[in-house]
Amino acid sequence: MSFKSNVVIVTGASSGIGAATAVQFAKEGASLVIVGRNEARLKDIAAKCAAVGSAPLVVRADVSNDDDARRIISETIKKFGKLDVLINNAGVLEYGTILNGKILKSYDKNISINLRAVIHMTMLAAPYLVKTKGNIVNVSSVLGQFHIMPMVNAYATSKAGLDHFTRGSAKELAASGVRVNAVSPGPVETNMLMTFESSEDTQEVNTPLGRVSQPAEVADLILFMASDKAKAITGSVFLADNGVILG
Numbered sequence: 001m002s003f004k005s006n007v008v009i010v011t012g013a014s015s016g017i018g019a020a021t022a023v024q025f026a027k028e029g030a031s032l033v034i035v036g037r038n039e040a041r042l043k044d045i046a047a048k049c050a051a052v053g054s055a056p057l058v059v060r061a062d063v064s065n066d067d068d069a070r071r072i073i074s075e076t077i078k079k080f081g082k083l084d085v086l087i088n089n090a091g092v093l094e095y096g097t098i099l100n101g102k103i104l105k106s107y108d109k110n111i112s113i114n115l116r117a118v119i120h121m122t123m124l125a126a127p128y129l130v131k132t133k134g135n136i137v138n139v140s141s142v143l144g145q146f147h148i149m150p151m152v153n154a155y156a157t158s159k160a161g162l163d164h165f166t167r168g169s170a171k172e173l174a175a176s177g178v179r180v181n182a183v184s185p186g187p188v189e190t191n192m193l194m195t196f197e198s199s200e201d202t203q204e205v206n207t208p209l210g211r212v213s214q215p216a217e218v219a220d221l222i223l224f225m226a227s228d229k230a231k232a233i234t235g236s237v238f239l240a241d242n243g244v245i246l247g
Ligand SMILES: NC(=O)c1ccc[n+]([C@@H]2O[C@H](COP(=O)([O-])OP(=O)(O)OC[C@H]3O[C@@H](n4cnc5c(N)ncnc54)[C@H](OP(=O)(O)O)[C@@H]3O)[C@@H](O)[C@H]2O)c1
Pocket: 011, 012, 013, 014, 015, 016, 017, 018, 035, 036, 037, 038, 039, 041, 061, 062, 063, 064, 089, 090, 091, 092, 113, 139, 140, 141, 142, 184, 185, 186, 187, 188, 189, 190, 191, 192, 193
């Protein structure tokens, strides 16, 4: 699965799934653009990428800020002249329920980063992806298809919207030769899961397979979806959830 002549953007590359994905793309020879807000963590991941491939372009940006989103694409094109793959991975998990009165605040934050920013990045990247017949992989969640608890209702809603947007984008962009897919993990050992498990608002995560995934497992699936091996796959929302959806 070589990405040697490919320019790849990974958002949310400063930790967890995005960081593992960036390192895997670097190993496969991609020209990488890594995006996040935390400068120190981005530097650390850039060094890890450089150790196995070429040094990435680091863009410190908030994907939910419209000017920042435009800058991610313009800096990519300025440096590399093209774009082949966009990985929309940046995401947050903000709690809130109807009865605790925090659902609207939680909805606004989850939607702005997990869904609106993906829609904006897709719109900005699409003209370049059409030129290269490239593709997009969105990082969704099994919770887009399955409710586990009220606290994460708005997060789940943002991911359900992301799943449907993935299918809609795939349908619109197919005629231009651009594929769009989503990968939907269950629990993955990252900062997001640690915060979730340590919160008094939530409950312990159990899965039918009795395990949680490592970020590199999800990265493997993302690279497969972005590769030519998946040339027949578009509009797919691919679960890698250790069986969570089985209930
Ligand atoms: N871990 C799980 O169990 C799990 C399960 C299903 C789906 N997911 C999804 O996987 C994706 C990655 O999450 P993770 O588990 O790897 O969590 P993580 O370790 O907390 O990473 C989240 C990443 O998103 C970035 N980010 C958040 N808001 C951003 C913003 N406004 N602009 C730019 N970057 C932003 C963070 O970077 P900065 O802090 O540097 O901005 C960080 O790099 C998310 O979309 C999440 O919903 C995770």
